[in-house]
Amino acid sequence: MEKTWNNKAWFMVLPVLVLVAFSAVIPLMTVVNYSxxxxxxxxEFFWAGTDWFIQVLQSDRFWDALxxxxxxxxxxxxxxxxxxxxxxxxxxxxxxGVPVCLVLMSLPLLIPWNVxxxxxxxxxxxDIGLLGYTLDAIGIPYNYVNNVFDAWVTLIVMDIWHxxxxxxxxxxxxxxSIPDAYYxxxxxxxxxxxxxxxxxxxxxxxxxxxIAFLLRFMDSFMIYTEPFVVTGGGPGNATTFLSIDxxxxxxxxxxxxxxxxxxxxxxxxxxLLSWIFYTVMTNSDAQS
Amino acid sequence: xxxxxxxxxxxxxxxxPTKPSDYSLKEVHHEWNDGGAYALLGPSGCGKTTLLNIxxxxxxxxxxxxxxxxxxxxxxxxxERNIAQVFQFxxxxxxxxxxxxxxxxxxxxxVPENEVDRRVTEILEMIGLSDRAKKKAQxxxxxxxxxxxxxxxxxxxxxxxxxxxxxxxxxxxxMKWVLRSQLKRLHKQFGFxxxxxxxxxxxxxxxADKVVVMYDGEIVQIxxxxxxxxxxxxxxxxxxxxxxxxxxxxxxxxxxxVDLDGQKVALSFAPKIAAGAKTELGIRPEFVRLGREGMPVxxxxxEDIGRQKxxxxxxxxxxxxxxxxxxxxxPAAPKITFDPAAINIYADSWRVGGEA
Numbered sequence: 016m017e018k019t020w021n022n023k024a025w026f027m028v029l030p031v032l033v034l035v036a037f038s039a040v041i042p043l044m045t046v047v048n049y050s051x052x053x054x055x056x057x058x059e060f061f062w063a064g065t066d067w068f069i070q071v072l073q074s075d076r077f078w079d080a081l082x083x084x085x086x087x088x089x090x091x092x093x094x095x096x097x098x099x100x101x102x103x104x105x106x107x108x109x110x111x112g113v114p115v116c117l118v119l120m121s122l123p124l125l126i127p128w129n130v131x132x133x134x135x136x137x138x139x140x141x142d143i144g145l146l147g148y149t150l151d152a153i154g155i156p157y158n159y160v161n162n163v164f165d166a167w168v169t170l171i172v173m174d175i176w177h178x179x180x181x182x183x184x185x186x187x188x189x190x191x192s193i194p195d196a197y198y199x200x201x202x203x204x205x206x207x208x209x210x211x212x213x214x215x216x217x218x219x220x221x222x223x224x225x226i227a228f229l230l231r232f233m234d235s236f237m238i239y240t241e242p243f244v245v246t247g248g249g250p251g252n253a254t255t256f257l258s259i260d261x262x263x264x265x266x267x268x269x270x271x272x273x274x275x276x277x278x279x280x281x282x283x284x285x286x287l288l289s290w291i292f293y294t295v296m297t298n299s300d301a302q303s
Numbered sequence: 304x305x306x307x308x309x310x311x312x313x314x315x316x317x318x319x320p321t322k323p324s325d326y327s328l329k330e331v332h333h334e335w336n337d338g339g340a341y342a343l344l345g346p347s348g349c350g351k352t353t354l355l356n357i358x359x360x361x362x363x364x365x366x367x368x369x370x371x372x373x374x375x376x377x378x379x380x381x382x383e384r385n386i387a388q389v390f391q392f393x394x395x396x397x398x399x400x401x402x403x404x405x406x407x408x409x410x411x412x413x414v415p416e417n418e419v420d421r422r423v424t425e426i427l428e429m430i431g432l433s434d435r436a437k438k439k440a441q442x443x444x445x446x447x448x449x450x451x452x453x454x455x456x457x458x459x460x461x462x463x464x465x466x467x468x469x470x471x472x473x474x475x476x477x478m479k480w481v482l483r484s485q486l487k488r489l490h491k492q493f494g495f496x497x498x499x500x501x502x503x504x505x506x507x508x509x510x511a512d513k514v515v516v517m518y519d520g521e522i523v524q525i526x527x528x529x530x531x532x533x534x535x536x537x538x539x540x541x542x543x544x545x546x547x548x549x550x551x552x553x554x555x556x557x558x559x560x561v562d563l564d565g566q567k568v569a570l571s572f573a574p575k576i577a578a579g580a581k582t583e584l585g586i587r588p589e590f591v592r593l594g595r596e597g598m599p600v601x602x603x604x605x606e607d608i609g610r611q612k613x614x615x616x617x618x619x620x621x622x623x624x625x626x627x628x629x630x631x632x633x634p635a636a637p638k639i640t641f642d643p644a645a646i647n648i649y650a651d652s653w654r655v656g657g658e659a
Contacts, residue, residue, distance in 0.1 A: 199361050200394040204455060205382045205411040214396045214407070 049275035067276035077277065079252065080260045081284070087167075087256065088235040091174045095231055096224070098175065099182025104216070106187055117187075120180040128177075132244025135173040139245070159246060163253040166246045170254060173241055178231060185227045189220035225296045229289055236285055257281050305371040305463035305496060307335040307358060312367035314353055320365060328353045328364075329521045335464075337372075338494040340487075342511035344501060346543070350520040351500045352468060358498060359386045359466050371463050387456025388466040392473060393448030395440040402427070402436040405454050412459070426454045429489065446478045457489075464496040471506065483510055504544050516540050532587070533645070538652045541585050547613060547624040549647075550591070554584040556648065564619035566598045571643050572656075580650035588613065588624040590645035593633065597640035600625075605633065 141147040239258035248255035265274030314328040356362035360381040535541035541549030
């Protein structure tokens with residue numbers, strides 16, 4: 016059959032194209048523009064080619080920050096995903112407990128990120144913070160301002176407090192969609208609690224877990240606000256993640272070229288890792 | 304396999320039941336023979352699934368006892384009762400192979416692996432899925448999945464009974480026949496005690512030796528398909544079994560004569576009816592003869608369903624259905640007679656027999 020050609024269709028996609036252009040393409044291209052040129056202000060630009068990229072990739076600063084990012088994301092994923100599943104499994108399925116739990120779980124997600132940072136910044140202070148003061152009072156040395164380990168623990172606990180709920184809510188949605196007949200059949204088949212989890216609940220949660228994993232990976236890899244508010248990247252550079260490093264380079268030092276190059280590299284890393292995770296996880300799904 | 308006794312079972316979902324209407328399942332007192340094939344038939348919400356779940360142990364009855372081979376199992380869990388159940392929607396373990404799905408109940412019970420293999424291979428053969436043993440169960444069709452559900456029940460050598468909860472709902476019509484006859488064959492061959500819940504009379508009548516008809520939380524009749532057809536104990540059975548259902552006409556009964564709004568029918572017996580009871584005459588459309596003699600009717604519609612015609616008519620100011628053979632003549636001034644042997648008399652909806 017002859018295909019109908021109708022160029023009017025372009026008008027239909029035009030609004031989206033304009034929106035995407037302003038929200039994504041144009042800003043991104045501006046960054047690309049900066050990343051390949053050098054400027055000393057006055058709107059004078061000099062071609063720099065791949066110099067900034069090479070400079071960024073050869074700097075220890077970049078690799079150190081990237082390592083911190085990977086370690087941070089790795090730790091919070093390793094804690095938040097299992098913890099989220101565990102909490103979701105223990106949430107009530109019926110009755111008044113359901114809305115209560117759901118609201119409690121949603122609360123951390125509703126708090127603005129810099130407020131979360133401020134809460135923990137104050138909470139952890141040794142002089143006036145409940146946590147810091149208490150730990151100090153019972154004789155546990157704790158100071159996130161000048162102890163690297165304490166700073167990391169604070170950031171990780173804060174992230175877990177803030178974001179485990181997201182994993183819980185997604186897993187819970189996956190769990191409640193399992194028909195009762197599965198549990199009844201498992202009972203009849205004499206399945207243990209572990210077998211029910213392993214062969215019924217986990218497979219049924221697979222899709223939502225993939226989403227939870229990707230979201231948590233991307234968000235934690237891009238983390239900026241909370242560590243900026245709590246530690247400001249310190250002590251030293253101990254909690255300087257790529258995002259913090261980027262802002263220091265771009266706004267602190269006003270090195271626009273290297274900052275733009277770093278932005279693009281950062282963006283590509285997240286894109287690449289997300290794509291790898293997604294492919295690996297969906298492939299294992301397709302094989303089964 | 305076991306003989307199952309339901310000893311004065313009642314069940315209410317709400318707490319503190321007081322009046323009969325609080326009970327979803329009114330008193331059931333019945334024995335299911337070892338190796339019998341039973342169908343629980345009734346409309347949605349009549350309590351058949353409740354009864355099934357009580358037998359399987361997924362539900363504790365509010366009152367009464369359940370005995371398997373004389374042993375009280377009321378407080379035992381489903382596992383301890385050794386029941387197999389097939390659900391409305393196929394339940395399979397997606398991530399496992401067909402083989403592992405069938406081995407699952409045995410492995411959970413710590414059966415030695417060589418015994419597991421022997422049983423699973425046997426069951427795979429029985430349900431005809433041997434060639435798919437190593438495939439993931441996920442990609443199978445609905446009827447194959449349902450066979451796996453069944454197989455997981457059959458694989459345990461010691462099951463007391465196999466319960467089916469409307470297992471063919473999601474199966475294509477042509478596969479229903481195949482599966483049903485396979486079930487029937489398995490039953491004949493291995494003699495499982497089977498209880499089969501359905502709201503489809505064809506399914507019930509073809510599957511079971513004994514059909515248990517339930518209505519409004521109550522068992523209204525237990526009988527062979529023929530008994531249900533010829534001597535429905537309750538007007539509901541008459542209406543529910545058969546297509547179209549039994550004609551039930553309000554009747555005044557005086558000795559052995561029946562008055563149907565002016566039309567007189569003579570009975571071969573004099574039913575004993577308590578004073579004040581609502582009396583009705585029931586006759587199956589198959590036993591109403593259409594001809595030139597008898598009582599006048601006016602025909603409103605004739606439905607041709609192939610080998611038969613269903614005549615919808617008005618008789619004694621009531622609608623009546625008559626089944627006529629495809630070549631049967633429909634006269635211009637139609638009159639009907641009732642086959643005297645096929646007349647059932649009901650008092651307050653329950654059958655009053657002349658002979659029993």
